[in-house]
Amino acid sequence: MTANVATRRPDVTSDDEQNIEQCSKCASGISLQAPTTNAPASAWLCRRCGSCYFARCQDSDGIEAAGGVRPVSYYEVMKAIYVHMDGDSCPMLEKNARQTAASGLGRKYTGPETRKQKRFPCPAQVTIVPLGEDFRIAAQPARIMTTNLSGGGVALVHTRPITQPYLAIDFAASGIDLLPAILKVTRVRQLPSAYEIAGKFVSRILH
Numbered sequence: 001m002t003a004n005v006a007t008r009r010p011d012v013t014s015d016d017e018q019n020i021e022q023c024s025k026c027a028s029g030i031s032l033q034a035p036t037t038n039a040p041a042s043a044w045l046c047r048r049c050g051s052c053y054f055a056r057c058q059d060s061d062g063i064e065a066a067g068g069v070r071p072v073s074y075y076e077v078m079k080a081i082y083v084h085m086d087g088d089s090c091p092m093l094e095k096n097a098r099q100t101a102a103s104g105l106g107r108k109y110t111g112p113e114t115r116k117q118k119r120f121p122c123p124a125q126v127t128i129v130p131l132g133e134d135f136r137i138a139a140q141p142a143r144i145m146t147t148n149l150s151g152g153g154v155a156l157v158h159t160r161p162i163t164q165p166y167l168a169i170d171f172a173a174s175g176i177d178l179l180p181a182i183l184k185v186t187r188v189r190q191l192p193s194a195y196e197i198a199g200k201f202v203s204r205i206l207h
């Protein structure tokens with residue numbers, strides 16, 4: 001006779017469970033959850049006001065439509081964002097072109113584990129999108145430089161301080177073969193003529 005092991009959720013770390021139940025822009029009800037290392041983010045639009053969230057569906061399989069939001073392609077979000085970046089071409093489109101050119105030669109992404117020990121050439125140019133506490137896009141994107149990049153986190157130099165708790169970081173402009181990720185900002189430090197922003201990656205963003 002085997003003891004009946006009670007059903008336990010295997011990887012719940014309590015402080016990672018964060019429901020997002022109201023759009024912080026228009027106050028309509030939405031059903032999203034904070035992304036985690038094991039539950040990556042994808043892009044969602046508030047059905048009422050069009051605000052974009054990098055979060056995850058409250059249903060773990062992510063198939064059921066989430067209340068109050070609709071899924072949207074990451075590429076569409078980034079293309080829309082680049083319309084608002086003056087004099088800048090869309091790295092999504094450049095990356096597509098590069099990938100097409102290099103098809104067959106490109107390495108396949110194999111998950112964050114393989115990145116842990118890697119360090120990448122710096123400085124590299126990345127695009128940051130500031131996110132609020134609820135993972136809603138909360139400020140204009142910016143193209144800035146990394147000073148230190150590893151699989152676990154990154155340090156960046158920016159002309160302005162960052163006040164948002166999270167950043168979506170897109171590596172397409174850098175030529176580095178990394179999926180976009182969400183960074184939790186852990187330090188903002190004033191340098192003589194800029195700000196250093198450092199943080200750790202908390203989630204990938206699915207395309």
Ligand SMILES: [Zn+2]
Pocket residue numbers: 023024025026027028046047048049050051
């Ligand atoms: Zn809304």
